[in-house]
Amino acid sequence: xxxxxxxxxxxxxxxxxxxxxxxxxxxxxxxxxxxxxxxxxxxxxxxxxxxxxxxxxxxxxxxxxxxxxxxxxxxxxxxxxxxxxxxxxxxxxxxxxxxxxxxxxxxxxxxxxxxxxxxxxxxxxxxxxxxxxxxxxxxxxxxxxxxxxxxxxxxxxxxxxxxxxxxxxxxxxxxxxxxxxxxxxxxxxxxxxxxxxxxxxxxxxxxxxxxxxxxxxxxxxxxxxxxxxxxxxxxxxxxxxxxxxxxxxxxxxxxxxxxxxxxxxxxxxxxxxxxxxxxxxxxxxxxxxxxxxxxxxxxxxxxxxxxxxxxxxxxxxxxxxxxxxxxxxxxxxxxxxxxxxxxxxxxxxxxxxxxxxxxxxxxxxxxxxxxxxxxxxxxxxxxxxxxxxxxxxxxxxxxxxxxxxxxxxxxxxxxxxxxxxxxxxxxxxxxxxxxxxxxxxxxxxxxxxxxxxxxxxxxxxxxxxx
Amino acid sequence: xxxxxxxxxxxxxxxxxxxxxxxxxxxxxxxxxxxxxxxxxxxxxxxxxxxxxxxxxxxxxxxxxxxxxxxxxxxxxxxxxxxxxxxxxxxxxxxxxxxxxxxxxxxxxxxxxxxxxxxxxxxxxxxxxxxxxxxxxxxxxxxxxxxxxxxxxxxxxxxxxxxxxxxxxxxxxxxxxxxxxxxxxxxxxxxxxxxxxxxxxxxxxxxxxxxxxxxxxxxxxxxxxxxxxxxxxxxxxxxxxxxxxxxxxxxxxxxxxxxxxxxxxxxxxxxxxxxxxxxxxxxxxxxxxxxxxxxxxxxxxxxxxxxxxxxxxxxxxxxxxxxxxxxxxxxxxxxxxxxxxxxxxxxxxxxxxxxxxxxxxxxxxxxxxxxxxxxxxxxxxxxxxxxxxxxxxxxxxxxxxxxxxxxxxxxxxxxxxxxxxxxxxxxxxxxxxxxxxxxxxxxxxxxxxxxxxxxxxxxxxxxxxxxxxxxxxxxxxxxx
Numbered sequence: 001x002x003x004x005x006x007x008x009x010x011x012x013x014x015x016x017x018x019x020x021x022x023x024x025x026x027x028x029x030x031x032x033x034x035x036x037x038x039x040x041x042x043x044x045x046x047x048x049x050x051x052x053x054x055x056x057x058x059x060x061x062x063x064x065x066x067x068x069x070x071x072x073x074x075x076x077x078x079x080x081x082x083x084x085x086x087x088x089x090x091x092x093x094x095x096x097x098x099x100x101x102x103x104x105x106x107x108x109x110x111x112x113x114x115x116x117x118x119x120x121x122x123x124x125x126x127x128x129x130x131x132x133x134x135x136x137x138x139x140x141x142x143x144x145x146x147x148x149x150x151x152x153x154x155x156x157x158x159x160x161x162x163x164x165x166x167x168x169x170x171x172x173x174x175x176x177x178x179x180x181x182x183x184x185x186x187x188x189x190x191x192x193x194x195x196x197x198x199x200x201x202x203x204x205x206x207x208x209x210x211x212x213x214x215x216x217x218x219x220x221x222x223x224x225x226x227x228x229x230x231x232x233x234x235x236x237x238x239x240x241x242x243x244x245x246x247x248x249x250x251x252x253x254x255x256x257x258x259x260x261x262x263x264x265x266x267x268x269x270x271x272x273x274x275x276x277x278x279x280x281x282x283x284x285x286x287x288x289x290x291x292x293x294x295x296x297x298x299x300x301x302x303x304x305x306x307x308x309x310x311x312x313x314x315x316x317x318x319x320x321x322x323x324x325x326x327x328x329x330x331x332x333x334x335x336x337x338x339x340x341x342x343x344x345x346x347x348x349x350x351x352x353x354x355x356x357x358x359x360x361x362x363x364x365x366x367x368x369x370x371x372x373x374x375x376x377x378x379x380x381x382x383x384x385x386x387x388x389x390x391x392x393x394x395x396x397x398x399x400x401x402x403x404x405x406x407x408x409x410x411x412x413x414x415x416x417x418x419x420x421x422x423x424x425x426x427x428x429x430x431x432x433x434x435x436x437x438x439x440x441x442x443x444x445x446x447x448x449x450x451x452x453x454x455x456x457x458x459x460x461x462x463x464x465x466x
Numbered sequence: 467x468x469x470x471x472x473x474x475x476x477x478x479x480x481x482x483x484x485x486x487x488x489x490x491x492x493x494x495x496x497x498x499x500x501x502x503x504x505x506x507x508x509x510x511x512x513x514x515x516x517x518x519x520x521x522x523x524x525x526x527x528x529x530x531x532x533x534x535x536x537x538x539x540x541x542x543x544x545x546x547x548x549x550x551x552x553x554x555x556x557x558x559x560x561x562x563x564x565x566x567x568x569x570x571x572x573x574x575x576x577x578x579x580x581x582x583x584x585x586x587x588x589x590x591x592x593x594x595x596x597x598x599x600x601x602x603x604x605x606x607x608x609x610x611x612x613x614x615x616x617x618x619x620x621x622x623x624x625x626x627x628x629x630x631x632x633x634x635x636x637x638x639x640x641x642x643x644x645x646x647x648x649x650x651x652x653x654x655x656x657x658x659x660x661x662x663x664x665x666x667x668x669x670x671x672x673x674x675x676x677x678x679x680x681x682x683x684x685x686x687x688x689x690x691x692x693x694x695x696x697x698x699x700x701x702x703x704x705x706x707x708x709x710x711x712x713x714x715x716x717x718x719x720x721x722x723x724x725x726x727x728x729x730x731x732x733x734x735x736x737x738x739x740x741x742x743x744x745x746x747x748x749x750x751x752x753x754x755x756x757x758x759x760x761x762x763x764x765x766x767x768x769x770x771x772x773x774x775x776x777x778x779x780x781x782x783x784x785x786x787x788x789x790x791x792x793x794x795x796x797x798x799x800x801x802x803x804x805x806x807x808x809x810x811x812x813x814x815x816x817x818x819x820x821x822x823x824x825x826x827x828x829x830x831x832x833x834x835x836x837x838x839x840x841x842x843x844x845x846x847x848x849x850x851x852x853x854x855x856x857x858x859x860x861x862x863x864x865x866x867x868x869x870x871x872x873x874x875x876x877x878x879x880x881x882x883x884x885x886x887x888x889x890x891x892x893x894x895x896x897x898x899x900x901x902x903x904x905x906x907x908x909x910x911x912x913x914x915x916x917x918x919x920x921x922x923x924x925x926x927x928x929x930x931x932x933x934x935x936x937x938x939x940x941x942x943x944x945x946x
Contacts, residue, residue: 005665005696005731010602010763054549061540061548068540070531078531079524084747085591085740120590120749120771121555127770131627132480136606157601157627157767195475226475264475278555279775281590295480298487299627302597303590303771307747312540312776 009157022148024381024391033389033417043421046391048204048359049412050238050276052333053326057275060322067315070308077311084307087300089118093310096317097284101269103323104237109249117285117296118310120303122234122270123153125283126198128303129266130158132295133228134195139163140230141183141197143175145362145398145405147204154198163187163194166401169364172353173206175199175214180221196228196264197221202235202245205398205407206362207355209239215251223261230266237274237327240335241356249286263289271313273359275326280309334359334411337418341410344422348429359411363392366404368432377403388428390421484626491618491865494849498859505884513889516859518674518827519880520708520744522801526794527743530784537783539776551775557768559588563778566785567752571737573791574707579719581754587764588778589751590771592704592738596623598771599734599753602763603698604630608665610700611653613637613645615830615866615873617674617702624668633657633664636869639832642821643676645669645684650691666698666732667691672705672715675866675875676830677823679713685721689728700734707742707795709825710803722756730756739781741827742798748777802827802879805886809878812890816897827879831860834872836900845871856896858889 024046033041061068070078084090094113101111119125134140136159142150143165154160165183167173180197187194197218201210222229231248239245252258252265267286272278282305285296317323341361342352353362369376374396381394384406395405410418494516503511536543539551554560564583571581589595604610606629612620613635624630635653637643650667657664669688671680680688692699701718709715718735722728735754740746750773753764773781785791810820810829821830837844842864849862852874863873878886 005603005698006757006759006763007601007603007605007608009605010759049553051549051553054552057552058545058548061545062542065541068538068544069535070538076528078528079521082524082527082745082747083519083521085749120594120774121769124590124770132477133475135477135479138477152766152769157770228475272555277552279552281555281772281774291476291480295476295485298485298622301591301622302594302627304749306590306749306774306777308777308780309774 024385024393027385028391035414035416040389042385042389042391043417043424044391044412045409045421046393046407047412048273048407048409049278050273050330050334050359051412052276052337053330054276056322056326056329057316060316060319064315064319067312070311072311081307081311084310085304087297087304089116089300089305090307090310090314092318093305093314094118096314097269099320100317100323101236101286103320104274104327105245105247105250109247109253111249111286115286115288115293117287117293117300118305119283119285119296119300120281120305121278121283122232122268122272123149123283124281124300124303125268125270125285126150126153126230126232127158128296128299129230129268129285129292130154130160131299132292133230133266134158134160137161138193138195139187140228141165141180141187141194143167143173143179143199143203145173145205145395145400147200148393148397148399150198160195161192163192164399164401165197169353169402169405172208173203173362174211175218177217177221180218184225194225194227196230198230198232200232200234201248202233202239202357204235204358205360205393205395206353207358207360208353208362209243209245209357211243212246212251212254215246215248216255219248219252219255219258219261219265222264223255226264228264228266230268232268234268234270234273235358236269237330238334238359239357240331240338243356245357263292266292274330280313281305282309282313337410337415340415340418341408341422344419345408345425347422348426350425350429360407360409363406363408364404365406366402368429369404372403374403380404381406384425384428388424390424479627484622486618486622486626489865490846491862494853494859494861497853501857503857503885503888505888509888510857512853512857512859513885513892514859514880515876515878515889516861517880518741518877519746520741520798520802520827521880522805523744523794523798526790526797527784530787530790530794534783534787537780539779544779547779551779554775555772557588557765557772559586559773560775560778560782562782562786563773566782567737569788570785570791571706571752571754573795574715574742575717575720576714579717579723581719585754585756585761587753587755587761588768588771588773589753590749590773591746591751592702592736592740593619593623593751594749594771595736595738595751595753596620596702597626597628598764598767599700599736599755599760600624600628600630601767602760603700603734604628604665607631607663609633609657609662611635611650611657611664611667613643613649613669615643615675615863615868617670618861618865618867620668630665631662633662634867635667639821639870639873642678643673645680645688647687647691650688654695664695664697666700668700668702670702670704671718672703672709672825674705674826675828675861675863676821677826677828678821679709679715679825681713682716682721685716685718686725689718689721689725692732693728696729696732698732698734700736702736704736704738705741705826706737707798708802708827710799710806711824713824715825732757734760743794748781749773750777750781805878805883808883808886809876809890812887813893816894818893818897821873828875828877831874831876832872833874834870837872840871842871848872849874852896856892858892 028042028044031041033043094116098111098113139161141163163183165179269284271282287293351364377394377396384390393407498512498514501511503513535541538544539548564586568581568583589598609631611633633653635649706715733756737752739750755761819832845862852858861875
């Protein structure tokens, strides 16, 4: 089959799936850790999932059986749901989603359901915004490090380019005006038209909230250049510590003459991280720009949210008692996990960037590199993957300019598994301090270590008795 | 909104008309939205006959749901699956879902084709599937040949964001809109002359809007054509299980299994549960390709429109209940046949013919004899009368790019029997009024005589009647 017979998109690499980010996943799939069936397997720490609070949702479901049975007020709504394909979305769902978004922001801002566009996940929301805001070969500026999936979501089918705004550890990877201007100039030099800036707040992979001053700086920048600002706030409900989350919707009201730039600012949201429901494909675009909302609404035909799911979430999110309880309990559990990871890493002599949100830490392993290069980082990453048995994400897959940083997730596993991961890492670090140690003995020592941890862990005993 | 500055700030796609919704064909929808029929609350309202939905068999599904509470992951019976389902975002889809879809597709093809679950790729509805296959096969500017008349939203789904083009293959009523080799070659040549690169051919089988199935001879001829030109064949088989009478549906899968000389790398099938099962709201679309590279690429692209796992779980359980699926497929076909017969016979009684059809959720109605002259303008004039005065939202053939004016697509499966009878009654009344007027003033043109036929109704009355929103009519804005 001649390759020329398919589209360029089908035969190029812009889907980004050849990157290490995805390769780590593949290795994990081949040898996944399981407490009982595969205790030597690879522990997945590359997956930013929130598995900590399902019990709260399940409790709510038990108390609300009507929703599950396709009923409302004891009347079957199955037929209505099965037929509902209006791309404006279910009003009840959009209203409750708007309320939920407000609640997450401490009710400091209100959202208008009519300015919401529903999409099949944030993946679809981000791509749709690109289709609305940029033509092929135009660009968006993104601060590095950034979520690896953006290379696919923003660029692949849209033909849009990403130009990195280089951020460095010297100031905690904060976005400086100089860095933004520099990125813009680089684009101009290459004759590439910049259409906007896209930030993730809270940040993936840093796990930090973007500061008010950075937000003001970005707003002034886009105002001056007459371009867009997209704030992907998918992690907005995972801010578990101070400083408090400042949404772009709040920051914009603090800018002089902000009415003039309302049309240029857009928010992306999803329930995949905050509620831990990535499988349900619930994404949203929020914009005050009527043309964007109109165009994006029509485009959402290519990826609507299942009406069955809209119905469930409409009921769940309109229950204020539930949403308040969920948000606060979720924060508590995330903080506990974060503390555990940071402390565990600390025991191994490893520091993290100080962070207050999201489902991962940005871990500094620069001191463990054999050479301070991308190759050195990949070498270390492979060691961690194959010898330590942890799938973490190397900073280079997130386009970080400094080698040696890794994103390590902490909310997608049990507490015991996290503890085991920390033991493995400590053992690896300790044994790497001895310069001449062969791979086999490292693995051997870890095998016996994991069995030891296994036997000692009290909650594991409980599980086996269930 | 839409200022010069803003046009510059947004993309071309966002500010052009590629979505197709500024077309005047939406007038019918608007008329319906403002004045939707309801048997008691608005009996004079517009009856929706422009929506190809299958509403005939929900009672069977609801009965099944009552007996199968674990099909929902939110019930006490199903909740143990909640967490695993909610976190599952693998674009391969739930194995149980893929297996169930494959089995169902095989069943619909009467076991004459093997459907491999590994080749099944999800999309959020057939709309997503269609766009996705174009992204896989064509670059901006490349074209697909499409037989007319065709589903209007192809213009958006295939072209809007992809930049691809459509080149029509003109089919005519003289041979019941058959897709002839001559028509295929002619369309291909036209494209070549215009320096347009043809990447493939898209057929809908069973056809929307015709409601007919393609015969073996035509399928073989199409396969021969695409092989010879080395272009792709995309078969939209979304109506496969709506075949309610003879002749049976022959899927392209059956053809290529029978005859292995055709290049399988060129064959791709699209499917969905929106029409066969009546679940458009659940957004279940499928791309099934025989080309490994396309399966691979489409699977990655499906990230932009996966099926909600909550829905995958429900569908997996439902479709794998073989006894239930056997019953519902047969009963659905029976009810479609009954509805089709009721409607076509009702039309025949007043001298209106439809294209002979055995599938789909609609009829292709022939009103050419009511046209003043054989022009699109006359067709649109007639259409406005049907919408605004007869109060039926039907779809004019020109919206389907039909080359001959006077044909209309009329849906019959999206309403109950009573509403169908009201619609037929209105048609009877309309036709007898037209006949009556024609007899009394033979020398006058049809258009002028039509005005005289409705003396009690002025056009202004129609447009200023206050809209009564029926709570039972979904305000559907998405086209067709």
